[in-house]
Amino acid sequence: MASAIVMLAAALCSPGFSQDLASFKSFLASHALQDARSAPIAYKVDYRAYSDGKPKGRFQHSGTLVIGLGLDGVTYVGTPWAPKSLDLGEPAPSSEGEAWFRRFSDPARMAPWADPAAVLGALADMGPAKAIEPPQEEAATEGPRILIFSMEAPRPNANFWTFQVKAGEARLHIQKDGTPLRLDVIQGYRGRLSPHFGRYGLDRRETWTFNMDKGRLRTTSYHLVLHRQDWKHSFQVEVEMTAGGSQ
Secondary structure, eight states: OHHHHHHHHHHHHSHHHHHHHHHHHHHHHHTOOOSOOEEEEEEEEEEEEEETTEEEEEEEEEEEEEEEEOTTSOEEEEOOOOTTOOOOSSOOOOOHHHHHHHHHTOTTTTHHHHOHHHHHHHHHHTSOOSEEESSSOGGGGSSOEEEEEEOOOOOOSSOOSEEEEEEEEEEEEEOTTSOEEEEEEEEEEEEESSSSSOEEEEEEEEEEEEEEETTEEEEEEEEEEEEEEETTEEEEEEEEEEEOOOO
């Protein structure tokens, strides 16, 4: 443990660490969004719910969302309308998975598609990165490196007999010049209300990928694998989203 602390402190104080973080912030500042645009995003979602370990329901769907940034700086999410479809009157009750996906596709959560530079800038402003990999290796002078930010999941509202955070970080892969390549968010915890019942758990892994297109930073794909348990209720879901869906 002591040697790990020494290595971490050395990484944080190293000139390379400061230079990489400064390069990243400089890149974001020079690639701020200049205009308002929208883009179609293809998605696939597979949601499975369980109660006491028994299947409770499943929601599978695929389609296209149009995600963009308005002139007022507000992110919006829309669904292409098919001319022959009609959606009037009282809607049918949403399934558990459909309700989850509607919350998931809220404009605030879809902001990395509309303005990735602003979202990554907010990540950098959350606090100093806690590490850089590789911190002192020769390989760090060339090629990609990883900035790691603390990002623990919110703790469930319960009085736990035992609770342990398993993971809670965002790992940002960048080029030497500060260009972002990929963002991995890993969160997890385990807990029990008592020695005999009330299991709680979270295992969330999501990945955003980015590239440069005609001088503009764009989000190209997103992948989420999530498993959550709140005592007797649990669900697992996988979501894939890719830029370029058909409108």
